[in-house]
Amino acid sequence: MNPALAAWGAYMRWTDRIPAIRAIVPFIPIVALWAIVAEMEVFPRVFFPGPAEVVRSFLTLTYKGILPAYLEDSLVRLVVGALAGMAVGIPLGILVGLSQTAHRVLWPVLLFFQAIGDIAWLPILLIWFGFGLTTMTFIIVYTVLFPVVLNTVLGVRSVPVDMHRAAQSLGASKARILWEVVLPGALPNIITGLRNGLGYGWRALIAAEMIVGTSGIGFMMFDARRAGSVVEIMLGMIVLGLLWYVVDAWILAPIERATGQRWGLVTP
């Protein structure tokens, strides 16, 4: 058999067994290129360290406990902010999606405040709440809230009127329809909103940590700039990317596979 085809077949079989390979393989040339450029010393080594230095810095910072502690701080902030954003955003989205009056009153307001980006709130928040957790929490809740609200509204409104009617003529009360029809019907959109919200929220959090933080990955990177440690900045960037991949592949994607894709509401 053609050896290229044989290799291709082996690759397909392996990735089928261990899907993570599919996500890792595209990075091999990127890391290789990075290593080559660093080894050739096109740029001074302190400005452009290679993968080996970053891995060493990862091990050192993990051993010292700095990286795990900062990572925990950032993640706790993200999770708390996301939960608060969902707790407000999903009910608000359902209200605006179901009630014509609420839609007329709130939709323009939502669009207005959505347009004021998270970071644009920082100046006034710093005056009101100072450099601290309140400011950071406000920013992340704010950032998560709008994608969740707007997508929930879309989801609620995408449930066909015949489905409401079917439930009504099978004897469902308003509360049962909310639980049995509106929520599951809106779920694929709610997950999309959550995906966007978490993505924006994560970025906003890192930015907020750089400016107002005393801990967290964003703070670590900005602090490294002060010390001139490019290695740590690069490490922070890689951690951000990896972490998002983990959240997406291990949490969001499985939920989507089990709901919208299973029901045929979303094409995989």
Add this chain to the structure above:
Amino acid sequence: MSSLTIRDLAKTYFDPYRGVQVDAVRGVSLEVEQGDFICVVGPSGCGKSTILNMVAGFLPATSGEILVGGRAVKGPGPDRGVVFQSFALFPWKTVLENVAFGPKMRGVGRAEREAIAREYLALAGLAHAADRYPNELSGGMQQRVGVARALANKPEVLLMDEPFASVDAQTRMTLQEELTRIWQERRPTIVFITHDVGEAVFLANRVVVLSKGRVMADVAIDLPRPRRWDALVEDDAFKALSGQVLHLVRSA
């Protein structure tokens, strides 16, 4: 005893785009006996779907009266099962959960409602599909689920709004034959809306022809049952009745 009584039913609505009042239904009266099977036919815009939506309680009537099992209709309710052209199955529920939905809303316990659902799925020839999701089924199978779901709630009247209009012609004939079989076995009261004259004559005991919001004719269909397409296409009585109804609809 009549399951459904409609008296002087009228529906007028305002069309904001044309700026005129539209009389969709103008004084319709109809009696449907318990266990009867009637079809309502008419050209598009004759008001047949509007009537069904008012009987189902989805639309308020402008004037007139609708009684189901002797009680006046105020909004949708489980005494009127509805089968939709769009199927309107819940995609996030399995076939079994869809059919068990009505009993669940009435507070029937899990074991009992699943037994009810399995009974009606078997009646619709879908016992094997209980654990699948609607999107995994063909259109014809989805509408069988729609019929089973409506029947499982044991409604006083089964309202069907062009239920077979969006399936292919072969499947439609099978579904029509199955519906007459199910009707003969269970004798639900059925009001079936369609624009297809052949379908109406094939299915019904009575065909009501609607024109411009009024009842134009009420034709008794005394064809023997069970009815099968391969026998009826050649049947003179069927052809005569179809011709008669078609003539009425085209002159409507």
